[in-house]
Amino acid sequence: MAMYRDGLATQGGFDRGGLIVLPRPSLEYTDEVARETADIYERVKHSIPAIEWPVHAPYIKAINDLKKVRNAVILAHNYQTPQIFHGVADVVGDSLQLAREASRTDARIIIQGGVHFMAETSKLLNPDKMVLIPDRRAGCSLAESITGADVRLLRERYPGVPIVTYVNTSAEVKAESDICCTSANALEVVESFGVDTVLLIPDEYLAQNVAARTKVKILTWKGHCEVHERFTAAELLSFKEAHPGLEIIAHPECPPEIVAIADFTGSTSGMIRYVRDNRPPKALFVTECSMAANVQEAVPEVEFIGPCNLCPHMQRITLPKILDSLLNLTEEVTVDPEIAVRARRAVERMINLRN
Numbered sequence: 001m002a003m004y005r006d007g008l009a010t011q012g013g014f015d016r017g018g019l020i021v022l023p024r025p026s027l028e029y030t031d032e033v034a035r036e037t038a039d040i041y042e043r044v045k046h047s048i049p050a051i052e053w054p055v056h057a058p059y060i061k062a063i064n065d066l067k068k069v070r071n072a073v074i075l076a077h078n079y080q081t082p083q084i085f086h087g088v089a090d091v092v093g094d095s096l097q098l099a100r101e102a103s104r105t106d107a108r109i110i111i112q113g114g115v116h117f118m119a120e121t122s123k124l125l126n127p128d129k130m131v132l133i134p135d136r137r138a139g140c141s142l143a144e145s146i147t148g149a150d151v152r153l154l155r156e157r158y159p160g161v162p163i164v165t166y167v168n169t170s171a172e173v174k175a176e177s178d179i180c181c182t183s184a185n186a187l188e189v190v191e192s193f194g195v196d197t198v199l200l201i202p203d204e205y206l207a208q209n210v211a212a213r214t215k216v217k218i219l220t221w222k223g224h225c226e227v228h229e230r231f232t233a234a235e236l237l238s239f240k241e242a243h244p245g246l247e248i249i250a251h252p253e254c255p256p257e258i259v260a261i262a263d264f265t266g267s268t269s270g271m272i273r274y275v276r277d278n279r280p281p282k283a284l285f286v287t288e289c290s291m292a293a294n295v296q297e298a299v300p301e302v303e304f305i306g307p308c309n310l311c312p313h314m315q316r317i318t319l320p321k322i323l324d325s326l327l328n329l330t331e332e333v334t335v336d337p338e339i340a341v342r343a344r345r346a347v348e349r350m351i352n353l354r355n
């Protein structure tokens with residue numbers, strides 16, 4: 001049995017830089033587990049059938065207990081499954097909110113409920129903390145679409161043109177850019193330079209959607225989100241026809257033809273806020289499917305309708321893998337220190353823009 005002091009294990013398992021691999025807790029669905037997770041079930045009952053709860057609840061209790069032992073915090077993106085989002089996350093939000101929270105946490109370990117670029121951003125902002133991603137394969141088609149060498153070529157080709165990179169990129173790409181942006185602040189970041197031309201890379205659709213709202217000329221790249229590029233205006237209009245009163249709420253990674261027919265476009269948290277504030281009778285989130293399930297509890301009167309496109313990368317993060325991360329301190333995210341210095345500057349410039 002491990003002993004703990006100051007939130008850290010001091011005996012048992014093997015030592016990794018002062019942190020110790022812990023024994024596996026019991027994953028039985030006992031009365032105690034049922035009692036301790038009853039409040040959480042209330043929040044997810046719209047999306048998780050009662051019959052499935054005995055599978056999730058023991059993991060939720062074990063993870064919440066272990067977080068205290070490890071002095072760990074779980075930062076979860078709005079796309080994480082309801083059992084993660086409502087069950088074990090300490091902070092939930094869009095990419096900008098998660099980056100901000102990552103820079104504020106006092107915890108010793110950060111577990112990223114999200115994809116690899118998000119964990120890298122947390123590491124950039126917390127070089128002295130241990131950042132873990134429960135599945136290293138959780139990537140992103142946008143991050144895959146461009147390399148640091150590509151950005152260096154763009155800088156040569158367009159000397160003097162500021163380079164804004166979407167946070168959905170590797171640290172190596174961030175390191176070559178002047179500043180980062182997210183879907184929540186892309187327009188503000190682009191306009192912050194006060195110049196006529198800006199490179200906004202690598203998301204072509206985000207760039208086109210920002211270009212439609214500014215006088216700044218925007219040059220871009222051919223990267224796309226594999227989830228958002230699948231939606232078509234024709235399919236969404238057919239939902240609108242079949243459901244009078246339906247509001248279309250889109251993410252700016254969608255093609256411009258979708259943004260043109262949307263009632264609202266914004267970051268994932270912006271989309272959630274819109275539904276909370278406006279309570280349309282029916283809503284179609286043009287984004288990753290888990291988000292409607294996560295917000296349903298807060299707006300029970302809103303009926304969510306539409307196609308369900310899942311992000312295969314986000315879905316790689318599961319409760320069993322989060323538990324393994326906490327127990328075994330895997331997978332640790334590291335960034336080359338020389339790259340980290342430059343990438344951090346680009347992320348911090350974005351975070352400090354309006355603070």
Ligand code: 13P
Pocket residue numbers: 078093094095096168182183184225251253266267268269
């Ligand atoms: P947000 O920053 O709006 O949460 O978007 C991140 C993302 O990956 C959307 O696909």
Ligand code: SF4
Pocket residue numbers: 115139140141142143168225226227228253288311312313314
């Ligand atoms: Fe990347 Fe798209 Fe998945 Fe977001 S939804 S993480 S942009 S692949």
